[in-house]
Amino acid sequence: MRPVYLDNNATTRVDPAVVAEMLPFFTEQFGNASSMHAFGAQVGGALKTARRRLQDLLGAEFDHEIVYTSGGTESDNMAILSALETQGARNEVITSTVEHPAVLALCDWLERHRGVTVHRIPVDAKGRLDVEAYRKALGPKTAIVSIMWANNETGTVFPVERLAEMAHEAGALFHTDAVQAVGKLPIDLKSTEIDMLSLSGHKLHGPKGIGALYVRKGVRLRPMIRGGHQERGRRAGTENAPAIIGLGKAAELARLHMADEQTRVKALRDRLEQGLLQRIGNSFVTGDVENRLPNTANVAFEFIEGEAILLLLNRAGIAASSGSACTSGSLEPSHVLRAMKVPYTAAHGAIRFSFSRENGDADVDRVLDAMPAIIADLRSLSPFWKDKRPGAATDAAFNPTYA
Amino acid sequence: MWEYSEKVQEYFYNPKNAGVMENASGIGDVGAISCGDALRLMIRVDPATDTITDAKFQTFGCGSAIASSSALTELIIGKTIDQALELSNQDIADFLGGLPPEKMHCSVMGYEALRAAVANYRGEAWEDDHEEGALICKCFGVDEGMIERAVRMNGLTTLEQVTHFTKAGGSCATCIEGIEEVLAKTNAAMVVEGLLDASEAFDPNEAVRPVRRPKAGKSPLAVTLEPLTKPKLTNLQKIRLIEEAIEGLRPFLRQDGGDCELIDVEGDRVMVKLSGACVGCQMASVTVNGVQERLIEKLGQPLRVIPV
Numbered sequence: 001m002r003p004v005y006l007d008n009n010a011t012t013r014v015d016p017a018v019v020a021e022m023l024p025f026f027t028e029q030f031g032n033a034s035s036m037h038a039f040g041a042q043v044g045g046a047l048k049t050a051r052r053r054l055q056d057l058l059g060a061e062f063d064h065e066i067v068y069t070s071g072g073t074e075s076d077n078m079a080i081l082s083a084l085e086t087q088g089a090r091n092e093v094i095t096s097t098v099e100h101p102a103v104l105a106l107c108d109w110l111e112r113h114r115g116v117t118v119h120r121i122p123v124d125a126k127g128r129l130d131v132e133a134y135r136k137a138l139g140p141k142t143a144i145v146s147i148m149w150a151n152n153e154t155g156t157v158f159p160v161e162r163l164a165e166m167a168h169e170a171g172a173l174f175h176t177d178a179v180q181a182v183g184k185l186p187i188d189l190k191s192t193e194i195d196m197l198s199l200s201g202h203k204l205h206g207p208k209g210i211g212a213l214y215v216r217k218g219v220r221l222r223p224m225i226r227g228g229h230q231e232r233g234r235r236a237g238t239e240n241a242p243a244i245i246g247l248g249k250a251a252e253l254a255r256l257h258m259a260d261e262q263t264r265v266k267a268l269r270d271r272l273e274q275g276l277l278q279r280i281g282n283s284f285v286t287g288d289v290e291n292r293l294p295n296t297a298n299v300a301f302e303f304i305e306g307e308a309i310l311l312l313l314n315r316a317g318i319a320a321s322s323g324s325a326c327t328s329g330s331l332e333p334s335h336v337l338r339a340m341k342v343p344y345t346a347a348h349g350a351i352r353f354s355f356s357r358e359n360g361d362a363d364v365d366r367v368l369d370a371m372p373a374i375i376a377d378l379r380s381l382s383p384f385w386k387d388k389r390p391g392a393a394t395d396a397a398f399n400p401t402y403a
Numbered sequence: 404m405w406e407y408s409e410k411v412q413e414y415f416y417n418p419k420n421a422g423v424m425e426n427a428s429g430i431g432d433v434g435a436i437s438c439g440d441a442l443r444l445m446i447r448v449d450p451a452t453d454t455i456t457d458a459k460f461q462t463f464g465c466g467s468a469i470a471s472s473s474a475l476t477e478l479i480i481g482k483t484i485d486q487a488l489e490l491s492n493q494d495i496a497d498f499l500g501g502l503p504p505e506k507m508h509c510s511v512m513g514y515e516a517l518r519a520a521v522a523n524y525r526g527e528a529w530e531d532d533h534e535e536g537a538l539i540c541k542c543f544g545v546d547e548g549m550i551e552r553a554v555r556m557n558g559l560t561t562l563e564q565v566t567h568f569t570k571a572g573g574s575c576a577t578c579i580e581g582i583e584e585v586l587a588k589t590n591a592a593m594v595v596e597g598l599l600d601a602s603e604a605f606d607p608n609e610a611v612r613p614v615r616r617p618k619a620g621k622s623p624l625a626v627t628l629e630p631l632t633k634p635k636l637t638n639l640q641k642i643r644l645i646e647e648a649i650e651g652l653r654p655f656l657r658q659d660g661g662d663c664e665l666i667d668v669e670g671d672r673v674m675v676k677l678s679g680a681c682v683g684c685q686m687a688s689v690t691v692n693g694v695q696e697r698l699i700e701k702l703g704q705p706l707r708v709i710p711v
């Protein structure tokens with residue numbers, strides 16, 4: 001049975017065309033771009049092409065606005081740490097409650113160990129940012145705002161262009177974690193006021209361990225990693241040439257497939273979502289349905305637990321992911337769903353299906369076939385479920401002793 | 404993906420005794436929905452013999468929570484209440500062929516549900532005194548609460564002491580910063596409460612001196628001259644190394660009144676005998692994991708430690 005991969009927000013398959021583009025740079029054109037001989041020169045040219053391709057995908061004005069990094073996490077760290085150094089006496093960071101740990105864990109640490117004040121802007125039940133709270137948090141002490149373009153769990157898209165303008169009115173830098181947006185949404189940075197943007201290769205059918213930070217021309221950047229003059233001295237270390245070249249090809253392909261992502265992939269997602277809601281009661285879609293990535297569906301199934309759902313899906317050959325506590329090894333369910341005040345009984349049973357251009361109608365059919373029985377089986381085991389309706393298992397309400 | 408044993412998978416995919424029991428003699432509800440776990444255990448008891456004749460469960464939880472609940476029912480059916488109460492959560496984990504350290508709390512939930520159901524049957528009130536925090540040491544399954552309790556009860560002020568009392572940090576040592584953080588926090592609280600003199604408290608700001616390696620008697624360059632494929636250890640060498648590693652761990656185990664003895668080695672299977680407090684100890688399967696990690700590190704080859 002062909003496996004059904006619907007976990008593309010976690011990572012994507014490297015496109016075979018990307019692999020083909022990378023391979024010669026391991027064994028034939030293996031030179032160091034900084035070297036004076038022909039081996040180096042060949043690589044230098046290929047890196048330039050790769051940078052241009054990524055520039056095109058981002059709609060950046062200049063190719064030197066791109067700094068290659070090891071991925072989304074490094075880019076996020078570099079942007080925030082740099083701003084705290086370059087923005088003088090400004091020592092506050094504004095972010096949201098639903099960011100990726102690459103931002104939130106850094107902010108927690110800065111708060112605890114570096115005396116930085118962090119404002120975490122809340123979201124409403126649909127995951128929409130509280131723009132009024134954001135406006136109030138902005139001030140003369142704000143060094144940088146870091147707010148994601150699209151949420152990795154629900155796909156909710158924030159109005160980052162407007163948020164960037166508001167940050168600039170307060171004299172603060174604006175960074176966005178666009179790891180989930182790049183390749184899925186059309187982006188034209190030269191027409192925005194965004195100062196810095198993080199992206200990651202493995203989310204757009206490129207290799208893992210490569211990413212970039214876009215740094216708008218003129219924005220000061222204090223390097224996090226010092227050494228050689230690579231990346232114009234802004235990120236030292238011999239270039240990961242095969243990966244940079246692979247990311248370039250992936251960016252080119254993403255541009256070619258952008259329309260497909262916005263139409264066909266979106267339609268697959270919508271059909272899956274509608275089909276699940278029709279077939280399975282006590283389930284609902286989380287996130288801002290009108291402002292979402294085209295590929296992401298996050299559906300909460302009440303009264304059951306996500307890891308159990310994933311194990312049964314896996315047995316049916318279907319790969320998805322969940323915001324459940326148990327899959328992460330922590331005890332709390334997804335901080336994103338909790339920030340949206342999704343009740344615990346539903347947050348634990350939220351499943352994320354994330355599509356890519358490689359998915360087709362058969363994948364949707366497979367999930368729609370398998371899911372109703374999986375949910376029914378698990379609900380029949382649940383003490384919160386009785387006679388095909390929510391409720392206590394017996395006449396006495398289920399009210400466990402809480403640990 | 405978690406590494407679940409065959410038995411866990413079997414009991415998750417085809418759970419036994421799931422469902423509602425009408426007119427149960429005792430019902431135990433435990434768990435915490437915020438942690439994604441809740442379990443209702445229903446038992447039928449024959450009052451003449453005090454024997455559990457039937458048991459059913461309903462569980463809201465992950466794969467190992469469902470498997471643990473089902474295993475619990477299998478373990479208690481046919482036992483008298485007193486016999487059943489002798490079961491530890493480790494017995495549930497062992498029945499399932501072990502649980503990952505992060506999932507041991509699922510077996511604890513089963514252990515507690517049984518106590519709650521028996522209390523309900525006997526008309527007693529049942530209080531849950533179980534608490535847990537973030538898992539700090541994965542090798543030995545030690546969480547924040549266990550470290551904090553050990554520090555408070557014994558007035559510990561150094562990392563080495565914490566390792567002696569809890570085993571945390573005694574194997575791969577990647578968790579020592581996490582341990583030190585809990586130690587510093589707990590000591591600071593003890594100072595405020597007047598339980599500890601400030602001069603004795605663990606000081607997180609004191610730089611830790613780098614540890615020197617014993618002098619190697621030959622040039623480090625010589626290493627590259629060794630053949631690429633290491634000669635295979637002879638059986639005797641292997642057993643000696645395993646013995647040495649286990650000797651090194653025994654002081655920690657004895658601290659807890661337990662012990663561990665090498666019984667036999669067959670290929671990559673290392674049979675050990677746990678004794679004393681280790682046997683019933685909540686954490687025996689994690690202890691086995693810890694010993695295993697240590698042996699693999701020492702021998703540089705995969706091994707399985709099997710308690711016999």
Ligand SMILES: Cc1ncc(COP(=O)(O)O)c(C=O)c1O
Pocket residue numbers: 009010070071072073074100102148150151152177179180199200201209211
């Ligand atoms: C929104 C977001 N930010 C950052 C990251 C981290 O990216 P990377 O894995 O490249 O470090 C991810 C990926 O998990 C993500 O989804």
Ligand code: FES
Pocket residue numbers: 539540541542543571572573574575576577578579
């Ligand atoms: S995680 Fe604590 S010793 Fe390995």
